Amino acid sequence: MNDIYPWQNEVWQILTQDQASRGHALLLRGRKGIGKLGFAQYLAKFLLCEKPSSEKKACENCPSCKWFAQGGHPDFRLVEPEASSGLSDEIKTKLRSDTEANTEIEPGNTKSKKKPSKQIIIEQIRAFTDLINLSSHRGGYKIILIHPAETMNVAAAHALLKNLEEPPSQTLFILVTHRPHHLLPTIRSRCWQIAMPTPDLTLAIDWLDQQGIKDPKASLAVVGYAPLAVLEYNDDEYLLQHESFIKHISTLKSFNPIFLAEKMQKFDLPTVVNWLQKWCYDLISFRITGSIRYHLSMQDTIKVLVPKIDPRQLARYLRSLIEMQRLSHHSLNSRLFLEEILISYAMLMAPSRIN
Numbered sequence: 617m618n619d620i621y622p623w624q625n626e627v628w629q630i631l632t633q634d635q636a637s638r639g640h641a642l643l644l645r646g647r648k649g650i651g652k653l654g655f656a657q658y659l660a661k662f663l664l665c666e667k668p669s670s671e672k673k674a675c676e677n678c679p680s681c682k683w684f685a686q687g688g689h690p691d692f693r694l695v696e697p698e699a700s701s702g703l704s705d706e707i708k709t710k711l712r713s714d715t716e717a718n719t720e721i722e723p724g725n726t727k728s729k730k731k732p733s734k735q736i737i738i739e740q741i742r743a744f745t746d747l748i749n750l751s752s753h754r755g756g757y758k759i760i761l762i763h764p765a766e767t768m769n770v771a772a773a774h775a776l777l778k779n780l781e782e783p784p785s786q787t788l789f790i791l792v793t794h795r796p797h798h799l800l801p802t803i804r805s806r807c808w809q810i811a812m813p814t815p816d817l818t819l820a821i822d823w824l825d826q827q828g829i830k831d832p833k834a835s836l837a838v839v840g841y842a843p844l845a846v847l848e849y850n851d852d853e854y855l856l857q858h859e860s861f862i863k864h865i866s867t868l869k870s871f872n873p874i875f876l877a878e879k880m881q882k883f884d885l886p887t888v889v890n891w892l893q894k895w896c897y898d899l900i901s902f903r904i905t906g907s908i909r910y911h912l913s914m915q916d917t918i919k920v921l922v923p924k925i926d927p928r929q930l931a932r933y934l935r936s937l938i939e940m941q942r943l944s945h946h947s948l949n950s951r952l953f954l955e956e957i958l959i960s961y962a963m964l965m966a967p968s969r970i971n
């Protein structure tokens with residue numbers, strides 16, 4: 617990360633003003649895919665830079681910036697769940713003996729059968745104690761970045777809270793979260809909470825255009841208007857699977873839930889539920905407001921389908937998908953899970969299938 621995203625300028629100016637107003641703990645909150653982590657990393661790099669420019673950018677040349685670029689800055693720690701990072705073998709061993717606890721997790725793309733933990737555990741919080749108790753190696757700040765903060769399990773959260781209650785000197789904690797309400801209120805209250813901005817549509821389209829995305833507007837719609845998610849999912853397998861899935865569930869005459877469940881069972885389950893949620897959202901949205909949000913190229917199909925669906929049943933089904941989204945992270949049998957939600961969908965759409 618060599619800069620912030622263009623829609624983050626304002627918040628950048630605020631957070632880089634002076635150390636006193638920044639305090640010792642920041643909580644960057646906002647939806648997934650808007651560049652919170654990149655922002656936090658660049659903020660850390662900038663604050664550790666030994667010769668920051670007058671335009672408030674990291675110099676990229678000082679020893680600190682070079683350390684940072686190589687991922688081994690001695691005064692910086694990135695704390696993430698094992699599922700999204702490379703942890704030491706010692707902690708991995710501990711993780712395997714840890715019981716699965718209770719937090720809800722954001723949709724991920726872990727495809728391997730043996731899933732690494734999606735939680736931040738207490739050993740990871742303890743592991744940076746040495747850093748915060750000693751003076752910094754480079755004479756400046758010591759920075760701990762925790763991402764996503766809501767994945768801390770209960771023990772980890774309490775261990776962190778201790779640090780926040782007695783803030784060590786010259787230390788900055790940066791917590792990044794998609795789900796602030798899943799954090800302990802006592803943690804939230806000890807941080808300066810920053811609502812991270814989502815770019816407006818024009819800015820997001822411009823930016824994606826610069827990144828070489830072919831049809832930025834349609835791509836943004838598919839992923840729910842989070843620009844970084846467009847880059848993440850800009851691979852052929854994802855796009856083809858999505859297109860094929862939507863085609864199946866919108867071609868009701870030939871729709872076969874059993875067949876589709878079998879076809880999709882190896883794919884990331886929360887992602888599939890999310891596709892179904894967005895599709896049903898568009899059906900309701902079209903029914904109520906005449907407009908759609910995600911499937912811009914499917915307007916004609918949606919127009920034909922909607923009049924035959926009972927809106928109350930559809931609303932009920934969409935609500936049930938919220939619970940299914942949560943359960944999809946823990947499902948043991950993907951095929952049965954998908955059969956269940958797709959058969960319900962088929963029953964909901966039945967009147968449209970007859971005609």
Ligand SMILES: [Zn+2]
Binds near residue numbers: 674681
């Ligand atoms: Zn520098």
